[in-house]
Amino acid sequence: MGAAHTSVARFFLNAVANPGWCEIACITLRSKLQQRTATPLNKKRRLVVLFILGPPLTLTSARTMLKQLLRRGFRFAGRWLADGARESVPQQIKLWGEEEGVIFKKTAQYLDNIHVHTWQSKEFQSVAFEDYLIALQMKKFGDRYIAKYSTHLFSQTYEDATISEIFSRIGVQHKTFLEIGVGDGSENTTRLLLMLGWKGLWIECDAIHCESIRNNFHGEIVSGRLQLIHAMATPNSIQSLIDSAKLGEQIDFLSVDVDQHTSHLFRAIKTPARVACVEYNAHFPPTIDYEVPYKPDEVWDGTNWFGASLKRIEIEGEKKGMVLVGCDLMGVNSYFVKEDLAGGKFATPFTAEYHYQPPRFSFVRGQRGHKRRPVNASNSY
Structure with a gap:
């Protein structure tokens, strides 16, 4: 043969x-x-x-x-x-x-x-290639690369590991979070923080998701560690919603992921955060400063026309006194840290051109390893 x-x-x-x-x-x-x-x-x-x-x-x-x-x-x-x-x-x-x-x-x-x-096997090839790409990122960014650990419990694109890595460098001060767009609570960027004893606010517009959260996170809500607001967050309403929760003058962590108008909401939030995770549209090259125009009734149609470029998100972060310290491997989320906390701890320069990651959405998987703990088991933590 x-x-x-x-x-x-x-x-x-x-x-x-x-x-x-x-x-x-x-x-x-x-x-x-x-x-x-x-x-x-x-x-x-x-x-x-x-x-x-x-x-x-x-x-x-x-x-x-x-x-x-x-x-x-x-x-x-x-x-x-x-x-x-x-x-x-x-x-x-x-x-x-x-x-x-x-x-x-x-x-x-x-x-x-x-x-x-x-x-x-398909899964093993995917994981192996993913780890290979992580190795390449480590060569570029060194030990200051923030998305070096490809693991998670409740997040989608390893946010659990990246958030943990960032706070391991700058420390935790308030143990408070705010997340806008949380789904039914089974998979988001702050569920692990909640399980680790943090407290915060979830804002979600879907009524069915909110009902699921009330049922599955009843203990956390009753104890006051979790507040849930069922509302459609808009640039005009978002700050009043946040103020009603009385989270304090500053929070440790902010997450904004609403697909179509993420940058508009990020800009409208006045409550300062020490760390922020903000979705960006990796289809736009990192040198382009652009965001889709705000239209109140418009929602993401599943195409590549949504949100804002990484450069636009970088600029909005700078206005808040934050610097871009990295992006996840999948090209979904960008991460920001207060400028006075970032010195010497993260890869520089803090620019979209340097930290940009292209779309690798095929790597997004619900779990890596064992199956995820059921959401209705959360109260046993």
Whole structure:
């Protein structure tokens, strides 16, 4: 078997394993391989690639799926996949001369082991590449990089770890927070702070989410550690909503993530914060100063036209006496610290051009590791 043929075989054996499969089907890839290799296949020796199936597939749908997987293989597998591939395929797996539709139980067992153990599973590849990118960030920013730890309990883009890293450098003073746009409370940037004994205010416009919060965080609300305001925050109303909660003259942490008009709300907030996490639109290049115009009834439509560029958020932070100290790897959130607290503790310069991260939204995952603790278990902390 040629190196190119072997590499394709090994890619499919290792990369397409899925949980819940029922059987192994042998599919001929003769025509596709002949398009991509200089050596034609012998007519009497057809290369059969093992493909994992759940429910039975038609030949047409199977060929379509294999075509997509083959394209993935040539894009990502790389030259190393061909090296030593022959040795990686067990002898009991026969790739030559078998008729289509033959089932191999031993092969199924081998592929099951691959699914469990190999790094080429989809999740493991994603995590490995993510860690590789973190290593590159560390080379650029050094130990002052704020998003160095890819872990979280209740956040979406590792905010838990980044917030913890920032406060480990500047210290905690008030243990108070304010978050605008918290969802149902199961996943946001301040739930972990609440669980760690902080107190603060959540502002959420969705009635169903607010009802869920009242049910699942009843203990925190009754104790006074959590205040919830059901309201649509606008530039005209946001400060009065904050003042009604009596959080104090200064808070430790502010989070603003309302998709469409984040920068407008950030600008309107007068209560000073020592640290802020503000969503930015990474589709805009870091040199562009722009925000979408404010329209009271407009909501995010799911496209790349929302919010504000990182440069615009940087400028708004400067007006509040804060400096941009970094962004998360996914290109979702920017982080600010009071200028008088930042000296010598964070990577400089404090500019959008230096700290910008491009959109990597495919890395956003609900959890990394074990499943998240249920929201209705929060009161047991």
